[in-house]
Every structure is written in C-alpha cells, then in structure tokens.
Amino acid sequence: MVDLTTLGDDAIAAKGWFKSHKFLILRRLSQLGILALFLAGPWFGLWIVKGNLASSLTLDFLPLTDPYVLLQAMLSGVVPETAAIIGVVIVLLFYFLVGGRVYCSWVCPVNMVTDLAAWLRRKLGIRTTSQISRTTRYWMLVLTLILPLVVTGGIVWELVNPVSMMFRGIVFSMGAAWVMIAGIFLFDLLVAKDGWCGHICPVGAFYNLVGSKSPLKVNALQRQACNDCMECYVVCPEPQVIKPALKGEKKGLSPVILSSDCTNCGRCIDICAKDVFSYGGRHAIKIDEYKREDEINRGVRV
Amino acid sequence: MNRRQFLGNMLKTACGVGLVGLGLGAYSKRASSMPANYIRPPGALPEEDFLGACIRCGLCVRDCPYDILFLGEVGDEVATGTPYFIARSGPCEMCEDIPCVVACPTNALDHELKDIEESRMGLAVVIDQENCIAFHGLRCEVCFNVCPIRGRAISLDMQHNTRSGKHALFIPVVHSEACTAVDCVNVPAFWKRLPSRSFRCIWQKASWASITVWAGRRKTKRARHWSHPTPSIVTTYPKGCVTTCKVKV
Known part of the structure; x- marks a missing residue:
C-alpha cells in the first residue's frame, strides 16, 4: 500500500515542486480563469463573456452552449435558436478533440471541491469507501434524459444539477446552492472516494461519451521506466484506466490510456518521478514501438 | 464477479437511480408552481413549456x-x-427591441414576439378595494396615469358615489386584452408616504398595494419613453413621493 505521508515526494525530488504540480496548477488556472472571465462582467463591467456554462456569448460574437443541457431541452420539445446550435457544435467539436472529460478536470468548478475532498482524504488517511458502481453515472445520464420526456416539469435535472448550480451560483447568485456543494464535498470525503465525479455525475458521463474517440490522450509511453510506486493510482480520480496502459505490455495492450473515463487531468504525469506518462495522440502505439526498437538498436536495456 | 453478483449489482444501481428519479420527478412538480407575483420575462412560453425550454x-x-x-x-x-x-420591486420597462428575448438561445422567450405590447407577462389586478382611494371617492388616478398603455389597459369607470350622494367615483378597471401590468403596481407606494392627516389612517397601513400583477398573461411598453406630458396629478403630491414610488416623470 502506498505511504500517503510521502506521496509525491519522489516526484518533487526528481523534478522539483513546480514540474511535479505543473498540470495541477494549469488546471486550477483554467478553472479559475473561466470563472474570472464570467465574473469580469458583473464585478468590473468588463463584458467579455455573458451567461454561464449552460449557454454563453463571448465578446457579443461567439456563442457556446452546453450540449447536455440543450439535449435535455430538446427532449422536452424545444427547437433551439441558430446561435445555440452553432454553440453546441463548437463545444462538441472542442471536447471531441481534447477529450470529453477535459470538461470535468479543466472546466467544471465542482472538480475543485471534489479534488479538495480527495486531497483531504489522503491527508487524513481516510481509506474507507462505499462500493458504488462506476456505471451509476450512465444510469443517471439515462434517467436525466428520460425525465424531460415523461415529466412535465421540463429540464428536471437542472433543478438540482450541482455543476450548473455551483457555476451559476458564483456568477449570478448562490442562494442555498452551497448546501449542495457542501453535501458533495462531505460525500466525497466520508462516503465514497471520487464518489461524485467518478461514480454519479451524469454531466461527466455525457462528456465521457462525447470524448470516447478523442485524439488527445494521456499515454504511458515510457512504461518500461515504471518503478511500481503506485502513486499514480492513488492520485488518479479514475484509477481503473491506468492499468491496461501501464501494465498491459505483455498482453500487447496499447500504452495509450484509451478509456474515455480518463479526464486528461495530467495528475499522473505530474506525480510520476520516472516521467512514464505524457500527453499524446490516440495512436501513439506506433511511436512507442518505434522508440523501443530505437532503444534496442542503440543498446539501451529495456 | 459471477453472473449473479453482476446482475445483483446492476439491479441495486438501477433501483437507486430509479429512486433518485422518483424524487426528482416529485420535486420538479413542486418546483413548477410559482408564486403569483413572480413574473417571467416577456415572451416566456407557458410555464410547463418554459421549464422545458429554459436552459x-x-x-x-x-x-x-x-x-x-x-x-x-x-x-x-x-x-x-x-x-x-x-x-x-422592479417592473419590466418594456424595451421596444426586447433584448431579453433576443438573447434567449432556446426560444424559451419566444422570438416570435416582436412587439412588446403583444407580450402577456401577467395581469394587473386591483386586490385591495378597501385601500384604493378611488373607491372612497377621491381622485387618485395614478395607476391610470402611469400606465404605459395609457387609457387602454386601465380605464376609469365613472360611477355614482353613494356615500356623498352627489359626487362621482372614478374606479380603475383593468382590461386584460391590453394590460401589461408594468408600472401601476408601484403606485401604492404613494399612499404609504402620504400625510396621514389628509387621508384616513387606513391608507398609511396600506404598505402593500391595491394592485398587484399576476403572472401568466401580461404585456409591456417602456414607460421611460413616454411622449405624453407628465400627468399633473403626479406633481401635485408632496415632494419626495414621486421618487419614492418610482413613477417615471
């Protein structure tokens, strides 16, 4: 079992603090930067972006619309405006290219809350977790898409969706939404590890499907260098995605983390003292083979 | 994991999610009822459709x-x-270009609405005849005068004043086919600030209005853009009232 008290020390020793927190810092900058763009209007009168993650208008020109919310609206019988359709196409294209769950790890504000819970879990050494199936989120996704069809209340999920609630809360007004956010924090901290984002959230499940064939992936191209410290498994919010890529060499599996559960957060890249992981293309396997052959040719011991 | 475990787990998850669904459905029913004084923006679809369309x-x-x-x-x-x-607290100002409707990406605010006077956001209702001074034979007419659709949405219906036996009552009557219920609702604030000696003290208590707006059907026009000269009746009230009651003069 990984010693949680020394988690990340090897990486810091090998690469320095900044390099071993590079993508974590970048993600926080991305999440907070997006919030700042939306807040610049109401706080300072700089209307760069209006609206919220459900639908926004940037510089009075670029519409962006959340495909998941719009899909729910369309299932309850809405014919969207052209701007919304353009907005959805741009968003879908973007997340298809960079990975659907990039939404989860680089954009979604709830990620900061659940990451905090996960961090605190590690700090406090809380290892107990209840067994919730990771497929629950797909059931939730189906549920949220059926509800607009059968219930007259319209987009039912948006009444309680903590993701939009938190973002809207920060940009517009929070009201009692913080209770929901606190609930998720406590759930993740005390009930289930990565409980919300990794098991239940249908928003993540939707973007998971959007990015199921994304070209941008994390890979373990240098998997021969792995020293089995297991720290990547500890910090990864979806640890089941790592094993096939990292340990699948003998089975002939690709070193690319192909599962669309992977949020492309890059935490494994940061935490690895041996630089096993990196961002790359989906079809990096050929490069891997090439590299190995190259190393063998150069007499490097594999 | 054997087949039995797999099916068991799946059933467990499905049941859990199903329960969540039931809860959500019930909650959405409750959430779709709105207090009468909460008004949707112009062009809003009927409430059930609106909740499905608004993202x-x-x-x-x-x-x-x-x-x-x-x-x-x-x-x-x-x-x-x-x-x-x-x-x-803040009435719709009935912008002629209806920017809120233009901004809506999903037609929850119907883009077919081009003329703000055609919108039906709500309907003004005289809810408190006891405190409306017109019913006591005094000529107030503020609601009539501040109405952006002056003369059509609210008319003053002349009736015989049985109390004095020889005067007239000018009773405000709201016409639903034209009403947008925009500014009349602010009128009662007037009464709160009127000198108590001039009127019966009951009017001081009338902090809440005789007129309110009911959501559902309503219509609008920008009061600020009036071309009418300010009705003189407004300016004859004590200083300070005009700003207090937000009547645009």
Whole structure:
C-alpha cells in the first residue's frame, strides 16, 4: 500500500515542486480563469463573456452552449435558436478533440471541491469507501434524459444539477446552492472516494461519451521506466484506466490510456518521478514501438 | 464477479437511480408552481413549456438594460436558475427591441414576439378595494396615469358615489386584452408616504398595494419613453413621493 505521508515526494525530488504540480496548477488556472472571465462582467463591467456554462456569448460574437443541457431541452420539445446550435457544435467539436472529460478536470468548478475532498482524504488517511458502481453515472445520464420526456416539469435535472448550480451560483447568485456543494464535498470525503465525479455525475458521463474517440490522450509511453510506486493510482480520480496502459505490455495492450473515463487531468504525469506518462495522440502505439526498437538498436536495456 | 453478483449489482444501481428519479420527478412538480407575483420575462412560453425550454443560462438577465431580472436560487419558490422579476420591486420597462428575448438561445422567450405590447407577462389586478382611494371617492388616478398603455389597459369607470350622494367615483378597471401590468403596481407606494392627516389612517397601513400583477398573461411598453406630458396629478403630491414610488416623470 502506498505511504500517503510521502506521496509525491519522489516526484518533487526528481523534478522539483513546480514540474511535479505543473498540470495541477494549469488546471486550477483554467478553472479559475473561466470563472474570472464570467465574473469580469458583473464585478468590473468588463463584458467579455455573458451567461454561464449552460449557454454563453463571448465578446457579443461567439456563442457556446452546453450540449447536455440543450439535449435535455430538446427532449422536452424545444427547437433551439441558430446561435445555440452553432454553440453546441463548437463545444462538441472542442471536447471531441481534447477529450470529453477535459470538461470535468479543466472546466467544471465542482472538480475543485471534489479534488479538495480527495486531497483531504489522503491527508487524513481516510481509506474507507462505499462500493458504488462506476456505471451509476450512465444510469443517471439515462434517467436525466428520460425525465424531460415523461415529466412535465421540463429540464428536471437542472433543478438540482450541482455543476450548473455551483457555476451559476458564483456568477449570478448562490442562494442555498452551497448546501449542495457542501453535501458533495462531505460525500466525497466520508462516503465514497471520487464518489461524485467518478461514480454519479451524469454531466461527466455525457462528456465521457462525447470524448470516447478523442485524439488527445494521456499515454504511458515510457512504461518500461515504471518503478511500481503506485502513486499514480492513488492520485488518479479514475484509477481503473491506468492499468491496461501501464501494465498491459505483455498482453500487447496499447500504452495509450484509451478509456474515455480518463479526464486528461495530467495528475499522473505530474506525480510520476520516472516521467512514464505524457500527453499524446490516440495512436501513439506506433511511436512507442518505434522508440523501443530505437532503444534496442542503440543498446539501451529495456 | 459471477453472473449473479453482476446482475445483483446492476439491479441495486438501477433501483437507486430509479429512486433518485422518483424524487426528482416529485420535486420538479413542486418546483413548477410559482408564486403569483413572480413574473417571467416577456415572451416566456407557458410555464410547463418554459421549464422545458429554459436552459438557465442567464443571458436574458445579462441583456436586460434595467437589471430587473433574477435567476431563481435554490430554495426560492421559482425553479432553480430560471429568470423572473417581481414587478413591485422592479417592473419590466418594456424595451421596444426586447433584448431579453433576443438573447434567449432556446426560444424559451419566444422570438416570435416582436412587439412588446403583444407580450402577456401577467395581469394587473386591483386586490385591495378597501385601500384604493378611488373607491372612497377621491381622485387618485395614478395607476391610470402611469400606465404605459395609457387609457387602454386601465380605464376609469365613472360611477355614482353613494356615500356623498352627489359626487362621482372614478374606479380603475383593468382590461386584460391590453394590460401589461408594468408600472401601476408601484403606485401604492404613494399612499404609504402620504400625510396621514389628509387621508384616513387606513391608507398609511396600506404598505402593500391595491394592485398587484399576476403572472401568466401580461404585456409591456417602456414607460421611460413616454411622449405624453407628465400627468399633473403626479406633481401635485408632496415632494419626495414621486421618487419614492418610482413613477417615471
């Protein structure tokens, strides 16, 4: 079992603090930067972006619309405006290219809350977790898409969706939404590890499907260098995605983390003292083979 | 994991999610009922359709030049994240270009609405005849005068004053086919500030209005853009009243 008290020390020793927190810092900058763009209007009168993650208008020109919310609206019988359709196409294209769950790890504000819970879990050494199936989120996704069809209340999920609630809360007004956010924090901290984002959230499940064939992936191209410290498994919010890529060499599996559960957060890249992981293309396997052959040719011991 | 475990787990998950669904369905039923004084922006679809169409993006809120729109918060009596305004604290100013409707990406605010006077946001109702001074034979007529659709939405119905036996009552009557219920709802604030000696003290207590706006059907026009000269009746009231009651002069 990984010693949680020394988690990340090897990486810091090998690469320095900044390099071993590079993508974590970048993600926080991305999440907070997006919030700042939306807040610049109401706080300072700089209307760069209006609206919220459900639908926004940037510089009075670029519409962006959340495909998941719009899909729910369309299932309850809405014919969207052209701007919304353009907005959805741009968003879908973007997340298809960079990975659907990039939404989860680089954009979604709830990620900061659940990451905090996960961090605190590690700090406090809380290892107990209840067994919730990771497929629950797909059931939730189906549920949220059926509800607009059968219930007259319209987009039912948006009444309680903590993701939009938190973002809207920060940009517009929070009201009692913080209770929901606190609930998720406590759930993740005390009930289930990565409980919300990794098991239940249908928003993540939707973007998971959007990015199921994304070209941008994390890979373990240098998997021969792995020293089995297991720290990547500890910090990864979806640890089941790592094993096939990292340990699948003998089975002939690709070193690319192909599962669309992977949020492309890059935490494994940061935490690895041996630089096993990196961002790359989906079809990096050929490069891997090439590299190995190259190393063998150069007499490097594999 | 054997087949039995797999099926068991799946059933467990499905049941859990099903329960969540039931809860959500029940909650959505409760959340779709809105207090009468919460008004949807112009062009809003009927409430059930609106809740299906509105994606809670807040673009209408941002594009409202008078900042009267709010998004429902958790715990509010209006569906979370959906836009509304309360006419009594900030009435719709009936912009001719209807920017809130233009901003809506999903037609929850119907883009077919081109003329703000055609919108039906709510309907003004005289709810408190006991405190409306017109019913006591005094000529107030403020609601009549501040009405942006002057003369059509509210008329003054002349009736015989049985109390004095020889005077007339000018009773405000709201006409639903024209009413947008925009500014009349602010009128009662007048009464709160009137010198008590001039009127019966009951009017001092009338902090809440004789007139309110009921959501559902309503219509609008920008009061600020009146071409009419200010009705003289407004300026004859004591100083300070005019600003207090937000009548645009």
